[in-house]
Amino acid sequence: MTTNRLSTGILTATIVTVGAGEQVIQTLLDAADKISWSLTTADFETYVSDERRPNISQQLKMSEVCIAIVDYDQDAERAIESTLYLQQVFGGKITIVALSKDQDTETMLLAMRNGCTEFLARSFSEDDAIDLFERLTHQRKSTPLRTMTSGKVLSFFGAKGGVGTTTLAVHLALYLVQCHQKKTLLIDNRPELGHICVYLGVDGTQYNFHELVRNVTRLDSELLHGFTARHPSGLEVLSSPDVCGGSRMLDSESVTRLIEFLRTEYEYIVVDCSNTLQEADLAVLESSDEIYLVATPEIGAIRDLSRYVDNLGRMDSTTEKMHVVINRFSSRYAVRVEQIEKAIRLPIAIKLPNSYTELVRSVNLGEPIAPNRKSEFSLQLINWVASLTGAATVAAPAEQKSKSFFGFLTKQPSS
Numbered sequence: 001m002t003t004n005r006l007s008t009g010i011l012t013a014t015i016v017t018v019g020a021g022e023q024v025i026q027t028l029l030d031a032a033d034k035i036s037w038s039l040t041t042a043d044f045e046t047y048v049s050d051e052r053r054p055n056i057s058q059q060l061k062m063s064e065v066c067i068a069i070v071d072y073d074q075d076a077e078r079a080i081e082s083t084l085y086l087q088q089v090f091g092g093k094i095t096i097v098a099l100s101k102d103q104d105t106e107t108m109l110l111a112m113r114n115g116c117t118e119f120l121a122r123s124f125s126e127d128d129a130i131d132l133f134e135r136l137t138h139q140r141k142s143t144p145l146r147t148m149t150s151g152k153v154l155s156f157f158g159a160k161g162g163v164g165t166t167t168l169a170v171h172l173a174l175y176l177v178q179c180h181q182k183k184t185l186l187i188d189n190r191p192e193l194g195h196i197c198v199y200l201g202v203d204g205t206q207y208n209f210h211e212l213v214r215n216v217t218r219l220d221s222e223l224l225h226g227f228t229a230r231h232p233s234g235l236e237v238l239s240s241p242d243v244c245g246g247s248r249m250l251d252s253e254s255v256t257r258l259i260e261f262l263r264t265e266y267e268y269i270v271v272d273c274s275n276t277l278q279e280a281d282l283a284v285l286e287s288s289d290e291i292y293l294v295a296t297p298e299i300g301a302i303r304d305l306s307r308y309v310d311n312l313g314r315m316d317s318t319t320e321k322m323h324v325v326i327n328r329f330s331s332r333y334a335v336r337v338e339q340i341e342k343a344i345r346l347p348i349a350i351k352l353p354n355s356y357t358e359l360v361r362s363v364n365l366g367e368p369i370a371p372n373r374k375s376e377f378s379l380q381l382i383n384w385v386a387s388l389t390g391a392a393t394v395a396a397p398a399e400q401k402s403k404s405f406f407g408f409l410t411k412q413p414s415s
Contacts, residue, residue, distance in 0.1 A: 011137060013037040014063035018044045018082050019071035020099060028069065031129030035137065047078035049085050053253065056089055058150055061264060065140050066094040072111055073100050080114045087115050088219055095136055151263040155271040155288040159295040159305035164327040166272050167359055168294060170199045173270040174368050175385040177235045182389065184268040187238045189284060191274055194240030197229060201366025204229045204239025212238060216254045219261055250280035259287040277311060286317045294325045297335045306344045323349035330354045352380050
């Protein structure tokens, strides 16, 4: 059970109790009332672990001071599991307090070796709890701690192969870094042989997103950064498996748990999704803040887009997040906007120009189109990214709007 007790304090705090009992919880709450905290609490009557996962909300993890009181009397082995689990879920930003009626040396050493840094006797008083809280408050004020972010997850889902989903995901992630200095992670969630690292010209063969999902039970910041490749711009990348065949299904709960952890590490997480709707793929979409459904203005892509919209529209967790992106839009030979919107029963949120030749060249060079190129494509992406970050948009030059894409081939009259 989670409760909020707000005060006018300068610090936000979370207290998690595991197997503590009503009397212990009440003493903790009485003591917290004496401290200038805005308090959120969560009580778990039984031990928690990777197999017994409770619902730990993002709000709990965002507090400036996070404390867990774990009972070490009932079952020391399961108490250790709870300690390790909470450390992982909170990204290491939590103080674990061992609760025991007998603070003998053996129990204290056991708890200490597994991550507990504080101890409370089960018969502790309100004053003991106040002393603990004040000590942790002092540590928080005197020690610069890593700010816990709540990053946004932006997922790109292609109606079919070849519509430019990976290209858009790569450029949007890159522009978040280059134009706005946002700490961004780009994930290739293809089951195998994804192209993100190819497009960026980086080596992503050592580790991949699927491996990280399978190692989620021991995940921390250090392990995460050992898995990511880094583009010269500062963009971090998790590649797909660089193999053909042999890919394994991912556990959807592990995917959800990983994404929640990634929110605490990055300002933006951009996902190039597989265009299947297996349970793990749905977990990514359900965890997303925005879902960009990408298609091109031709019959096959629009038919598939309509089917995906119908399917995803049945899920309450995805309906409000869906935005339709029409890539390579041209007034010539394309299905009209009104026809597309009628077929999919959703408005088109974003139309991007047909810059196919320019983009193929950038892919072959492993060099995405830079924001300073000021092409029609880059200007559209700059404005898209600006809308996400709340920055000012950039108006496209009038002559660029009216110029043919192949206008540079036309000989200009001499002056």
